[in-house]
Amino acid sequence: MPLFGLTSPGPFFGNKIRAFWNLQILGWLAWFGLRAMSGFAGGQTFDFLVLVVVSAVTGFSLTLLLSVCYRALINRRTILMWGACFGVLAIATAIWAFIDAWFLQILKPDSDTSFTGLLLVAIYIDATTLAAWSALYFAINYFLQLEEQSDRVLRLEAQAASAQLAMLRYQLNPHFLFNTLNSISTLVLLKQSEPANAMLSRLSAFLRYTLANEPTAQVTLAQEIETLKLYLDIEKMRFEDRLRPHFHIDPGVARARLPSLLLQPLIENAIKYAVTPQEEGADITISAQLAGQKVRITVSDTGAGLSADGANPTTGIATESTGVGLANIRDRLAQAFGDQHRFDAQSGDDGGFTVTIEFPFQPDGQARIGTEAT
DSSP states (O other): OOGGGTTOSSOGGGSHHHHHHHHHHHHHHHHHHHHHHHHHHTTOOTHHHHHHHHHHHHHHHHHHHHHHHHHHHTTSOHHHHHHHHHHHHHHHHHHHHHHHHHHHHHHOTTOSSOHHHHHHHHHHHHHHHHHHHHHHHHHHHHHHHHHHHHHHHHHHHHHHHHHHHHHHHHHHHHHHHHHHHHHHHHHHHTTOHHHHHHHHHHHHHHHHHHHTSOTTOEEEHHHHHHHHHHHHHHHHHHHGGGEEEEEEEOGGGTTBEEETTSSHHHHHHHIIIIITTOTTOEEEEEEEEEETTEEEEEEEEOSOOSOTTOOOGGGOOOOTTTTTHHHHHHHHHHHHHTTSOEEEEEEOTTSOEEEEEEEEOOBTTSOOOSSOOO
16 A cells, blocks of 8 residues: 555545545654654754653554544533543553653753653643644544535535436426327227327337336437437327427537436427317427537427416426416526526517427536436
């Protein structure tokens, strides 16, 4: 193992035991060096070096015992912890000072200073050293506890965001499935078995494709468009020529990433509120292109637009003309891209309904903003 772990990868406190020993050894080597140099600068002989070695070994050993006591006390009630810690610190200081004074008296028996005087000097030096060591020990441990709590909060927030994204995604699937099964049921009641079987087959392909992705995953825009085409194949079984989809996708944004099944509710709303009410049906246009550093996706239809008393869809309120889809999309965009997205929905003066979405262009393989990731 590399000396003191200095060449080891990762954060210094990634391994707490190794970090403790690194700090303990380096700290006491530094203490020994400073004490020896100050002694020699004060005119001490080489005999003083023996005293410093014994004192350093004693302090090193006592702080190991203090670390065991502090570790057992650090999570106790405040009064109990600090009372016990000060008591243990006083005992350790007394032991260290007694050893230092006793050894110094043996080393220099002809000294004019009494044992009590030597003991008082040793208590001052040793108490200062142990107090500084204890303060550093608690400071580091409280810092590590704060780091752990911060990491725990971040993990919980990520889990909560992931759960919310999964909820939003799963909210869409039953909504679409209900409408499709209703159509199949209608075909069966009309004894149109071949169209019903074809719709079931396409529904199976669509669900197999969509369920292959994680609920919180992001996909490329090309994959999202392929999913939409599968969905439209199912709906064209119902509406035939009344449903007229048009795609205008810039190849440059085909690799842009977005939450999976983000656009499907827009198509579903367009079919429900533009194609279904009109005998001639409606055109649905899906376009995507770069707008600066962002991807701009527009979904528009040639339906009647919002009614006069319809609520603004950008508020996210589920109304007769908006359903849950638009609110869902807005929430998923906020989860995926934070405030770096745009979501607008509006009716045209001459009818029709248009939804415009913008989000950062993040090609497949690049880092992504927000909480979603593949």
